Amino acid sequence: MNEFKKTPTIQDVARVAQVSSATVSRALTSPERVSEATRERITEAVLSTGYTVNQVARSLRLRAAKTILIAIPNIGNPFYSTILDAVVQDAAERGYGVLVANRLGGDPTLGLKDYFYSNRADGLLLFDASLDLEALQDLPLVRGNRPLVLSCDDIPDAPLDMVMTDNREAVESAVGYLVGLGHTKIGTVRSRTTPNVLSERHAGFEQAMQRAGLPIRPDWVWQGDHAIAGGIAAAESWLALDERPTALFCGNDETAIGFISRLRRAGVDCPREVSVIGFDDIAVAEHLAPALTTMRQPRHQMGKVATALLLDILEGPAGERPPARHVLKSELIIRASTAAPPA
Amino acid sequence: MNEFKKTPTIQDVARVAQVSSATVSRALTSPERVSEATRERITEAVLSTGYTVNQVARSLRLRAAKTILIAIPNIGNPFYSTILDAVVQDAAERGYGVLVANRLGGDPTLGLKDYFYSNRADGLLLFDASLDLEALQDLPLVRGNRPLVLSCDDIPDAPLDMVMTDNREAVESAVGYLVGLGHTKIGTVRSRTTPNVLSERHAGFEQAMQRAGLPIRPDWVWQGDHAIAGGIAAAESWLALDERPTALFCGNDETAIGFISRLRRAGVDCPREVSVIGFDDIAVAEHLAPALTTMRQPRHQMGKVATALLLDILEGPAGERPPARHVLKSELIIRASTAAPPA
DNA sequence: CGGCCGCATGTAATCGATTGCATCGTCATA
DNA sequence: TATGACGATGCAATCGATTACATGCGGCCG
Numbered sequence: 001m002n003e004f005k006k007t008p009t010i011q012d013v014a015r016v017a018q019v020s021s022a023t024v025s026r027a028l029t030s031p032e033r034v035s036e037a038t039r040e041r042i043t044e045a046v047l048s049t050g051y052t053v054n055q056v057a058r059s060l061r062l063r064a065a066k067t068i069l070i071a072i073p074n075i076g077n078p079f080y081s082t083i084l085d086a087v088v089q090d091a092a093e094r095g096y097g098v099l100v101a102n103r104l105g106g107d108p109t110l111g112l113k114d115y116f117y118s119n120r121a122d123g124l125l126l127f128d129a130s131l132d133l134e135a136l137q138d139l140p141l142v143r144g145n146r147p148l149v150l151s152c153d154d155i156p157d158a159p160l161d162m163v164m165t166d167n168r169e170a171v172e173s174a175v176g177y178l179v180g181l182g183h184t185k186i187g188t189v190r191s192r193t194t195p196n197v198l199s200e201r202h203a204g205f206e207q208a209m210q211r212a213g214l215p216i217r218p219d220w221v222w223q224g225d226h227a228i229a230g231g232i233a234a235a236e237s238w239l240a241l242d243e244r245p246t247a248l249f250c251g252n253d254e255t256a257i258g259f260i261s262r263l264r265r266a267g268v269d270c271p272r273e274v275s276v277i278g279f280d281d282i283a284v285a286e287h288l289a290p291a292l293t294t295m296r297q298p299r300h301q302m303g304k305v306a307t308a309l310l311l312d313i314l315e316g317p318a319g320e321r322p323p324a325r326h327v328l329k330s331e332l333i334i335r336a337s338t339a340a341p342p343a
Numbered sequence: 344m345n346e347f348k349k350t351p352t353i354q355d356v357a358r359v360a361q362v363s364s365a366t367v368s369r370a371l372t373s374p375e376r377v378s379e380a381t382r383e384r385i386t387e388a389v390l391s392t393g394y395t396v397n398q399v400a401r402s403l404r405l406r407a408a409k410t411i412l413i414a415i416p417n418i419g420n421p422f423y424s425t426i427l428d429a430v431v432q433d434a435a436e437r438g439y440g441v442l443v444a445n446r447l448g449g450d451p452t453l454g455l456k457d458y459f460y461s462n463r464a465d466g467l468l469l470f471d472a473s474l475d476l477e478a479l480q481d482l483p484l485v486r487g488n489r490p491l492v493l494s495c496d497d498i499p500d501a502p503l504d505m506v507m508t509d510n511r512e513a514v515e516s517a518v519g520y521l522v523g524l525g526h527t528k529i530g531t532v533r534s535r536t537t538p539n540v541l542s543e544r545h546a547g548f549e550q551a552m553q554r555a556g557l558p559i560r561p562d563w564v565w566q567g568d569h570a571i572a573g574g575i576a577a578a579e580s581w582l583a584l585d586e587r588p589t590a591l592f593c594g595n596d597e598t599a600i601g602f603i604s605r606l607r608r609a610g611v612d613c614p615r616e617v618s619v620i621g622f623d624d625i626a627v628a629e630h631l632a633p634a635l636t637t638m639r640q641p642r643h644q645m646g647k648v649a650t651a652l653l654l655d656i657l658e659g660p661a662g663e664r665p666p667a668r669h670v671l672k673s674e675l676i677i678r679a680s681t682a683a684p685p686a
Numbered sequence: 687c688g689g690c691c692g693c694a695t696g697t698a699a700t701c702g703a704t705t706g707c708a709t710c711g712t713c714a715t716a
Numbered sequence: 717t718a719t720g721a722c723g724a725t726g727c728a729a730t731c732g733a734t735t736a737c738a739t740g741c742g743g744c745c746g
Contacts, residue, residue, distance in 0.1 A: 020727080038725085053462065054702055054703070055462050056702080056703095057704090060733095061703050089446070102431045228630060261630035284631075288627075354733095365697080366694080368733060368734055369694095378695090399732080401734080403731090
């Protein structure tokens with residue numbers, strides 16, 4: 001272990017200011033409890049020593065780390081990094097640091113990781129719906145009764161605090177839009193789900209199709225990976241079909257980008273030959289050719305609302321409390337990647 | 344402050360296993376120092392109590408937070424989020440948590456923020472070249488002699504540990520490629536810099552132009568913002584010119600995307616009327632229309648190398664050490680957004 | 687058989703900040 | 717002048733884990 005010039009402690013400040021450390025502590029946290037003269041001496045001593053509070057010692061004493069943990073399936077995805085952006089910003093404003101856990105879902109060493117993160121954070125912001133929620137209940141972080149706010153995916157009957165978007169309605173409205181354009185042959189690249197998370201998005205798709213009296217053809221349903229690769233794979237499968245859907249609903253924008261790109265390379269034009277609709281409205285969606293029709297997710301707002309909720313719980317009164325459930329509205333953004341089906 | 348079911352401590356485990364807390368601690372950190380029988384009793388007690396180590400208390404005692412801080416200018420940008428991805432992954436593997444600080448650069452409350460972050464992290468990974476380095480020297484984090492690894496931008500003579508890419512050569516090679524295509528009228532959308540960071544990228548551009556015997560026209564140099572908006576603004580300015588450059592070097596891919604998109608909307612074709620080259624090779628670059636020619640930055644590797652360097656310093660022997668300087672190679676990725684100039 | 691060694695374990699100090707309680711001095715009031 | 721109140725400050729315990737040092741025990745060797 002390296003040896004550093006040791007940082008000044010509150011004792012050092014106390015010595016310089018010729019008071020006890022208790023007085024220094026009070027001067028820093030509740031100045032009105034200290035006489036003006038002493039306060040000035042202490043301020044001066046703080047500056048001359050270059051003292052900064054040791055957060056670790058403070059956390060130990062106060063039993064609050066002033067840190068939250070955010071679990072994200074994939075930071076590299078702009079969808080999540082925008083959320084993270086908002087979370088870090090708002091948490092910092094309220095004096096909290098943000099620890100990032102990436103790709104916890106599906107990690108067989110989850111137990112270890114959890115051991116690793118436990119007791120470092122006061123609460124958990126869970127954006128990773130690929131985490132197995134039953135396993136989650138067993139984790140020290142959760143069993144330690146630390147507040148947990150779940151986001152990004154809905155678990156209908158779980159008594160948890162949640163912030164999400166109106167996934168089901170969003171998908172229904174996206175598919176409804178395709179139907180309205182005249183499409184009857186509609187496929188989808190769905191997002192991955194875990195056994196215990198019945199995706200609202202799947203349900204929304206099925207519901208919209210049913211309502212329109214359209215069949216769901218298994219060979220028109222692809223499994224995506226929330227990344228460009230999944231869209232490419234779906235496109236290759238699409239190209240190999242005898243009878244092809246004329247419109248495709250994609251689980252996120254990356255998938256749509258991969259799909260459209262691969263078709264273009266094969267000489268198939270979007271939207272003339274196939275309409276594609278994405279989900280999220282990432283920054284580049286508007287600037288693609290064709291510009292991507294998509295369901296905008298209020299990502300920034302999700303981050304803000306989830307952070308505010310978690311910190312309010314952390315700083316609020318103890319005791320039972322009905323779980324909060326915020327539902328944010330998605331918005332259909334119509335651009336150039338969708339059109340009427342070919343004649 | 345909320346009141347939670349308190350997590351079991353090492354004392355609780357000791358009581359259940361009928362040993363002292365010292366023995367429990369030893370059993371957990373150096374099992375060979377404890378007899379087999381006791382070790383088993385302790386393991387059992389750990390499981391039955393659901394004990395997990397309190398990292399805060401541990402950090403206080405060991406004077407190591409097992410946490411690093413990463414300062415990033417903009418998490419929302421895929422360039423940085425990919426780096427963050429790698430950093431979080433590798434740090435976790437070596438037992439370190441990652442705290443994220445976003446947009447510290449240009450923040451007038453930097454001092455406060457620093458006060459806030461000081462003593463929570465063992466070291467700093469600085470990817471934010473927009474931070475004022477002189478001010479940085481005054482920060483407790485740095486003065487406390489915590490290791491600092493600078494990345495993403497070069498400060499030629501600073502005695503700091505650095506990980507960067509061959510920025511100057513990369514830009515030279517990008518511009519050289521445009522020259523090779525026959526372009527003589529070349530403009531640029533440069534990235535922002537701070538007064539004390541002489542951007543190697545600027546230098547590379549100037550050098551390449553000089554070498555080719557081409558003038559740098561001030562009205563062909565735009566200031567970007569590392570985002571799509573900057574590219575759009577540059578495009579609007581470009582459209583208004585009487586004499587236009589036929590090729591443009593952009594400081595990053597987002598800028599190029601905004602530029603190309605805005606021109607397309609104005610009916611100007613890339614690359615037929617103007618060639619555009621980006622920088623970074625973000626994931627979508629390949630899937631745009633036209634696919635973007637760009638200088639690929641080894642982002643993932645940058646994150647890995649910087650993390651490894653910082654952690655090696657943290658865990659290595661104390662004492663003076665010549666600063667490390669890693670330079671990673673960029674790679675020109677030729678795609679469809681560049682072509683010979685119009686006749 | 688005595689002394690010494692080494693293993694297993696316990697005791698208590700330590701890391702740095704916070705805070706309940708004790709103390710001291712000052713001032714106002716009876 | 718005595719007494720009580722109050723403001724300012726110090727003392728010392730506390731948070732939970734680690735570890736140097738002390739202790740006790742069994743076994744081995746001379």
